[in-house]
Amino acid sequence: xxxxxxxxxxxxxxxxxxxxxxxxxxxxxxxxxxxxxxxxxxxxxxxxxxxxxxxxxxxxxxxxxxxxxxxxxxxxxxxxxxxxxxxxxxxxxxxxxxxxxxxxxxxxxxxxxxxxxxxxxxxxxxxxxxxxxxxxxxxxxxxxxxxxxxxxxxxxxxxxxxxxxxxxxxxxxxxxxxxxxxxxxxxxxxxxxxxxxxxxxxxxxxxxxxxxxxxxx
Numbered sequence: 001x002x003x004x005x006x007x008x009x010x011x012x013x014x015x016x017x018x019x020x021x022x023x024x025x026x027x028x029x030x031x032x033x034x035x036x037x038x039x040x041x042x043x044x045x046x047x048x049x050x051x052x053x054x055x056x057x058x059x060x061x062x063x064x065x066x067x068x069x070x071x072x073x074x075x076x077x078x079x080x081x082x083x084x085x086x087x088x089x090x091x092x093x094x095x096x097x098x099x100x101x102x103x104x105x106x107x108x109x110x111x112x113x114x115x116x117x118x119x120x121x122x123x124x125x126x127x128x129x130x131x132x133x134x135x136x137x138x139x140x141x142x143x144x145x146x147x148x149x150x151x152x153x154x155x156x157x158x159x160x161x162x163x164x165x166x167x168x169x170x171x172x173x174x175x176x177x178x179x180x181x182x183x184x185x186x187x188x189x190x191x192x193x194x195x196x197x198x199x200x201x202x203x204x205x206x207x208x209x210x211x212x213x214x215x216x217x
Contacts, residue, residue, distance in 0.1 A: 006021045030141050030176050035191045038174045041196050044055045044068055047169060049114065051075070053105050053142065053150065058085025058098070060139050065094035073119050073135065075103040098213055107147045112157050136169045139174040149178050158199050159190035173197040182206070 030038075038060070044050075048070050052060045055074025058135065062085070064072050074085055085100040099119050112134050114120055138154065140147070158171050177193045179185055184204035185195035 007211065030059065032059075032063065034176055034192050035060050036067075037192050038067070038139055038176060038194050039064055039137070041187055041189055041194055042139075042172045042174045043108050044070070044137060046070060048074075048136045049073075049119070049132050050137045050139060051112070051117075053138060053140040054146070055085060055191065056081050058082075058100055059090050060141075061085075061098050061100070061210055062089050062092050062094055065089070065097040066092050070097070071119060072098050073114075073117055074098065074100045075105045075117075076100075077102060077104055106146070106153075110153070112153075112161075130165065134171060136171055138171065138173045139175075140173075142178065144181060147178060147180050151183060155183065158202055170199055179206075 001028035011073060039050075042048075044064065045150075046069060046195060047069075048064075050061055050064045050070065052058075052072065052074045053078075055061060055076045056078075058081075061072035061074040075173055076082055076083075076085070079102050082100045082102050086095070089100070091099050099117070099195075100137045101118065111117070114132060133178075134157065154173060158173075161171075173196070175195045179195040180187040180197065183197055184201050184206045186198050186201040187196040188194060
């Protein structure tokens with residue numbers, strides 16, 4: 001998605017067909033200005049760890065590592081995109097800060113814990129970030145049906161585990177283009193269609209929700 005600050009935002013074309021088994025969202029790119037806004041609206045700092053769900057070529061995680069010096073993980077079900085992400089991280093000189101994996105994050109068995117995903121070496125006890133059990137910023141550029149698949153899992157993560165993710169930070173979730181259907185965002189960048197969610201907004205239902213379909217997560 002390419003968009004400049006003085007241009008009108010336009011929705012990119014997204015093919016609804018699944019090119020790979022278990023793929024819940026087609027590949028689409030996000031612009032640097034959108035990535036910058038997404039991380040800024042999440043109040044990113046050097047203590048954060050980013051997890052990008054459906055990372056594609058890794059640009060969100062790589063941008064965060066390059067501009068903020070933080071660690072990050074990118075997950076995607078497409079091995080070709082993960083290969084590109086690793087190549088891009090090496091070109092940008094941040095491959096020591098990031099991890100890209102082929103992962104079906106929509107699967108019920110997926111565990112958000114950093115140790116389970118493999119970002120940290122459990123033997124590296126001198127790493128101060130090892131106190132982080134979960135990533136502190138989740139990012140995603142997913143179509144509505146994909147967001148619906150993961151919404152309950154993400155809410156459960158925050159509702160059950162937010163307090164133990166770190167001693168001083170809460171988990172934030174930022175989406176590009178599409179919001180969660182049954183979760184009211186707490187902040188947004190309307191010009192770039194970026195939406196921020198936190199524990200404070202977890203049980204707030206959007207006013208625009210169709211009352212004829214009152215099935216809440």
